Amino acid sequence: MKRKFLIILGVSLGNFWVYQLFANNILMGLLLTSESILLFLTALPERSKKIQVAVFIILTGLSLYLLAISFNKEIFYISDYEKIVQKNRGEYFGAELGKIYGNKAGIFYFDKFRPVVSKISGNFASNLDFEKYFLSKNPEEGRYPVFLLPLFILGLVRLIIVYQKTSVIYFLLALIVSSLVSISGKMGPMLLFPFFNLCIALGALNIWRKWQKDI
Amino acid sequence: MAKRHLVILLLVLFVAAFLRFYNLGSIPAGLHGDAASQGYNAFSLLNSSKDRFGEPFPVLFRSLGSYQPPIYTYLTTIPVSIFGNTPMAARFISAFSGILLSLITFLFFRAFFPSKPGLALFGGALVAIAPWSVFFSRLAVEANLALVIFASSILLYWRSLKNPSLFITACLLLGLSTHAYYSERLLAVLFLPLYLLIFRKFWLHQKRWAILGLVIFILTQVPHFSMVTSGAYIRRFDQVSGSGMDNYLVYYSLPNLFFDSDSNLGRTMPGLSVFYGWMVVPLIFGIRELVLGKVTKEAGKILGLLLILTPIPAALTGDLFYPLRVLDFLWVLTLIIAIGLYSIYAYLKVNTAKIGLVVILALYSIFSLYISYFILFKYEKAENYGYAYVKLAEKLKGYKDKEVIIDSARDLGIGVRMAYLTRFDPRNIQEQLRPQMKTSYYNSSVNSDEVYILGNITVKPIRWGEVCRENVLFVGDQAALSDKEIKEHKLKFEFEIKDLSGKTALLGYKTQPEEKCK
Numbered sequence: 001m002k003r004k005f006l007i008i009l010g011v012s013l014g015n016f017w018v019y020q021l022f023a024n025n026i027l028m029g030l031l032l033t034s035e036s037i038l039l040f041l042t043a044l045p046e047r048s049k050k051i052q053v054a055v056f057i058i059l060t061g062l063s064l065y066l067l068a069i070s071f072n073k074e075i076f077y078i079s080d081y082e083k084i085v086q087k088n089r090g091e092y093f094g095a096e097l098g099k100i101y102g103n104k105a106g107i108f109y110f111d112k113f114r115p116v117v118s119k120i121s122g123n124f125a126s127n128l129d130f131e132k133y134f135l136s137k138n139p140e141e142g143r144y145p146v147f148l149l150p151l152f153i154l155g156l157v158r159l160i161i162v163y164q165k166t167s168v169i170y171f172l173l174a175l176i177v178s179s180l181v182s183i184s185g186k187m188g189p190m191l192l193f194p195f196f197n198l199c200i201a202l203g204a205l206n207i208w209r210k211w212q213k214d215i
Numbered sequence: 216m217a218k219r220h221l222v223i224l225l226l227v228l229f230v231a232a233f234l235r236f237y238n239l240g241s242i243p244a245g246l247h248g249d250a251a252s253q254g255y256n257a258f259s260l261l262n263s264s265k266d267r268f269g270e271p272f273p274v275l276f277r278s279l280g281s282y283q284p285p286i287y288t289y290l291t292t293i294p295v296s297i298f299g300n301t302p303m304a305a306r307f308i309s310a311f312s313g314i315l316l317s318l319i320t321f322l323f324f325r326a327f328f329p330s331k332p333g334l335a336l337f338g339g340a341l342v343a344i345a346p347w348s349v350f351f352s353r354l355a356v357e358a359n360l361a362l363v364i365f366a367s368s369i370l371l372y373w374r375s376l377k378n379p380s381l382f383i384t385a386c387l388l389l390g391l392s393t394h395a396y397y398s399e400r401l402l403a404v405l406f407l408p409l410y411l412l413i414f415r416k417f418w419l420h421q422k423r424w425a426i427l428g429l430v431i432f433i434l435t436q437v438p439h440f441s442m443v444t445s446g447a448y449i450r451r452f453d454q455v456s457g458s459g460m461d462n463y464l465v466y467y468s469l470p471n472l473f474f475d476s477d478s479n480l481g482r483t484m485p486g487l488s489v490f491y492g493w494m495v496v497p498l499i500f501g502i503r504e505l506v507l508g509k510v511t512k513e514a515g516k517i518l519g520l521l522l523i524l525t526p527i528p529a530a531l532t533g534d535l536f537y538p539l540r541v542l543d544f545l546w547v548l549t550l551i552i553a554i555g556l557y558s559i560y561a562y563l564k565v566n567t568a569k570i571g572l573v574v575i576l577a578l579y580s581i582f583s584l585y586i587s588y589f590i591l592f593k594y595e596k597a598e599n600y601g602y603a604y605v606k607l608a609e610k611l612k613g614y615k616d617k618e619v620i621i622d623s624a625r626d627l628g629i630g631v632r633m634a635y636l637t638r639f640d641p642r643n644i645q646e647q648l649r650p651q652m653k654t655s656y657y658n659s660s661v662n663s664d665e666v667y668i669l670g671n672i673t674v675k676p677i678r679w680g681e682v683c684r685e686n687v688l689f690v691g692d693q694a695a696l697s698d699k700e701i702k703e704h705k706l707k708f709e710f711e712i713k714d715l716s717g718k719t720a721l722l723g724y725k726t727q728p729e730e731k732c733k
Contacts, residue, residue: 088716092594093586121492125474131464160503 151203245600248628280663313352390435446659501555622691630667
C-alpha cells in the first residue's frame with residue numbers, strides 16, 4: 001500500500017500542471033491533489049465506500065465552484081460572423097427542408113439548439129484531445145512530460161478492461177463540467193487532472209508489478 | 216444465411232446505394248479538377264486509346280502538375296461510355312466502391328466471426344452510413360477504390376489461413392491496390408511481410424502457396440519498378456513529403472476523428488466529423504473486446520496490425536490529419552466500432568431496447584448526415600468544386616460567335632473540366648497538349664500551365680494586351696476581373712454566374728476596342 005501511495009503521490013506532484021494549479025490557487029491545488037489520491041484509492045481492490053463518497057463530494061464542490069465563477073458564456077453568445085453564417089444556413093434549410101424548417105420547432109432546433117450543442121461538443125472534444133496534454137509544443141498547454149504518455153495509455157487500457165465504475169463516472173462528470181466552463185491559460189480542464197494522474201499511476205503500477213514478477 | 220439476415224443485408228446495401236447515388240451528379244455541386252481529369256482521360260482512352268497528352272495506356276496519368284494512379288481512370292471508361300461526360304460518370308466508380316465496401320465488410324465479419332451473423336450486419340451498416348465513407352464515395356477519389364481492393368485482399372488473407380490457395384488471389388489484389396492509390400503502395404509492402412511473420416508457423420507448412428503468392432505480388436509491382444528511374448514517383452513524393460511522430464499520432468486523436476468538422480477535399484463536411492460523435496462510445500467498447508481477447512486471437516492480430524500500420528503512409532506526408540490518405544485506417548476503426556456496438560447490443564437483454572438502440576442511432580445518423588452533407592456541404596462548398604464552371608459550360612453555348620478567354624490563373628483544372636463537360640475531341644486536345652509538355656511524360660518535373668483551345672473557347676491566364684481585339688469575351692473570377700481592371704480596360708458587362716451560396720463566382724466581360732484603343 002505504501003508503494004502504491006508513493007506512486008500516486010509521485011505522479012500527482014511530478015508534472016507541470018500541478019504547479020500551475022498551485023500557483024493560481026493553493027486551495028484548488030490541494031483539493032485536486034487530494035482528489036487524485038482518493039480517486040486512485042477507489043481504483044484499488046481494497047477500496048472503501050467512504051472514499052468513493054469523498055471523491056464525489058469534492059468533485060461536486062469543485063464543479064459548482066467552477067460553474068459559478070467560470071461558466072462559459074460563449075456557449076450562448078452569437079458573434080457577428082456566426083449571425084451571418086446562421087442567416088445563410090437558414091436560407092439553405094428553408095430551400096431544402098420547406099415546412100420541416102419553417103415552423104417554430106424547426107427554427108428553434110436549427111437556429112437555437114443546434115449551434116449551442118455544436119459549441120458544447122466543440123469544448124467537449126477539445127478536452128478529449130489527449131495529445132494536447134502530453135505532446136503540445138505550446139508551453140501554455142504542456143501539462144505532462146511526454147515520457148508519461150505510454151504510462152497513461154497503459155493505465156487507460158487497464159481502466160477500459162477492468163471497467164472501474166467510479167473512475168468512469170468521475171471522468172464523464174468532469175468532462176461534462178469542463179465542457180461548460182471556460183478556464184483560460186495554463187489551468188485548463190483542471191477537473192480532469194485527477195483522472196490523468198489516475199491513469200498514469202495505474203500504468204506505472206502495472207509496469208511495477210510486471211517488473212516485480214520478472215525478478 | 217438466414218432469410219431474415221439476407222433481407223437486412225439487402226436493406227443495408229440499399230441504404231448504402233441510396234446515400235452514395237442520390238443526386239450524385241449535383242452533390243457535390245460542380246466537378247473537381249482531379250475528377251474532370253480522370254473523366255476526360257477515360258473519355259480520351261475510349262476514343263483514341265491514349266490519354267489527353269497522347270500517351271498510349273499510361274502506367275500513371277500525368278495530370279495537373281502531378282500523376283494520378285491508373286486503375287480508377289481505366290475503370291471510369293465504363294461509366295463514361297454509358298452515361299456520357301457527366302459529373303456522375305466521373306464519380307461512379309468511387310460511389311460503387313462505397314457500396315462494395317459495405318458488402319465486403321459484411322463478408323469480412325462473416326469470415327472472422329461466423330457465429331455472429333448480427334455483427335456482420337452491424338459492420339456492413341456502419342460502413343454504409345459512416346460520414347467518411349459517404350463523403351469520399353461521392354467524390355471521384357482513387358483512395359476509395361483502393362480501399363475496396365485492399366479490404367478484399369485482407370478478407371482473402373484471412374480466408375487463406377483455412378484455404379491456402381486463396382493466398383495467390385489475396386496477393387494479386389494487394390498488388391493491384393498499389394496501382395489504385397499511393398497509400399497502398401507503402402501499406403502493401405509493410406503489411407505482407409508482417410502478416411507472413413505473424414502467421415509464420417502456418418505458412419512455413421504451406422511454402423508452395425506462400426512462394427507462388429509472393430511471386431504474383433512481385434509481378435504486380437513490375438510497373439512500379441519501371442517507373443522508379445523515370446522520376447514520376449519522386450514528383451509525388453516531393454509534393455507530399457514531410458513527417459514526424461505528431462503526424463502519426465494525430466490520426467488517433469479523438470477530436471479529429473469524432474468531433475472536429477471541416478470541409479476541405481481531404482477531410483469531411485460542415486458540422487460533422489469523420490465519424491459521428493456517438494461512435495466514440497462503441498469504439499471504447501470495441502477496443503475493450505479486442506484487448507480482452509473476446510474476438511479470436513488471429514482476428515485480433517490482423518486488426519491490431521492494421522490499426523498500427525494504416526496511418527503510416529499518411530503520417531509520412533506533410534499534412535496534419537488528412538482523412539483521404541487514411542481510408543484504410545478509418546475502415547479498420549469502423550470495424551472496431553462495429554465490434555463495440557454489437558457488444559453493447561448483445562449486452563441489452565430486452566428486444567425493445569435492442570431495436571430502439573439501432574433505430575435511434577440509424578435515424579439520428581442519417582438525419583445528421585442529410586443536414587451536413589446534402590444541405591450544408593452542397594451550398595457552402597459549391598465554389599470548391601467548380602460549380603460555376605459547370606454553369607459556364609451551358610452558358611457559353613450561346614456565345615459561339617465570340618472568342619471566349621477563360622482565366623485559369625488560380626485553378627489548374629478549368630481547361631480539362633471544360634474539355635470534359637463539352638465532350639471536346641480528345642485527338643485535338645492531344646495535338647495541343649503533347650507539344651506543351653516541357654519534360655518527358657514521366658518525369659520528376661511536371662508543368663501544369665497548359666493552354667486549352669476548345670473551339671472558340673481558350674482557357675489560359677488573361678493577358679490584358681488582348682483587350683484591343685474585337686469580339687472577345689473574358690471570363691474569370693472577381694480577382695481576375697477586378698473593378699480596377701474593368702475600368703482601366705473599358706470592358707462591358709455581359710453576364711455573372713453565382714455559386715449556390717449566392718456569391719458571385721464568375722464574371723463575363725467583353726472587350727470594347729473602339730473605346731479602349733481608339
